[in-house]
Amino acid sequence: MPPVIKTNTYTKLFGDLRAVDTVSLSVEKGSLFGLLGQNGSGKTTMIKMLTGQMKPSSGTAEVLDIDPSKEPVAVREAVGIIPEQETPPSFLTSVEYLAFVGKIRNIEGIEEKSQWWFEYLDFGDKRDVLCKDLSRGTRQKLMFAQAFLHSPELALIDEPLINLDPIMQRKVKQFLTDYVQSGKTIFLSTHILEIAEEICTDFAILHKGKLLHTGTVRELTEKNIHLDDFFMDLVERGNKNV
């Protein structure tokens, strides 16, 4: 089966800065793939390029067989996206925002689907509140719901858990785990290594734009190595080599 995401020497330059530097990676269907890295390591830039929000300086990518730099709209239609730190439009209520996404994405039964999310993430009491008046965590719940409303084959989600309380984090982690078990794929960017270790099947470590490692979480567990120790070690060695 072809990979769901494949990049080949994917590179993004901002002036002299190599934000993403010749990254070649593959993401298999059914994986919960964690893109890990320190602040500024290039994770968000990767997601922006893979979702057609930004063109690479060089290199290629295929996302669900679509080249995001040539067909940015097609890729965004196909996938679910939670952009980093993005908030829903201030002038719509929660329920209006989900209806709006439903319209753009041509989703049938949007009322019931929205209701499912309000109940699942326990924010039905905020359905008629303007997004500008929602707490950060509730906005994040809403962004989470909009990304999965059309049950995409692939969701690219940038730090989706950061503002959620522990109970909601647990629910979201369970949702993501079940989602990939149903054969769909998640590409998750995070620097919270405990979460990655708990739910990811596969991971890649980016450091100053370069790919330092890709592998499975199971390989580490079998060797009794914690992901955070592995990460620190690799980044320390990466720093010495720069």
Ligand SMILES: Nc1ncnc2c1ncn2[C@@H]1O[C@H](COP(=O)(O)OP(=O)(O)OP(=O)(O)O)[C@@H](O)[C@H]1O
């Ligand atoms: N539009 C831009 N113009 C110039 N530099 C940029 C731009 N976007 C990102 N960068 C730089 O590219 C590098 C990678 O940024 P990116 O946001 O991809 O990192 P990140 O791994 O997502 O970081 P964080 O975990 O802090 O969100 C950083 O040095 C950042 O300052």
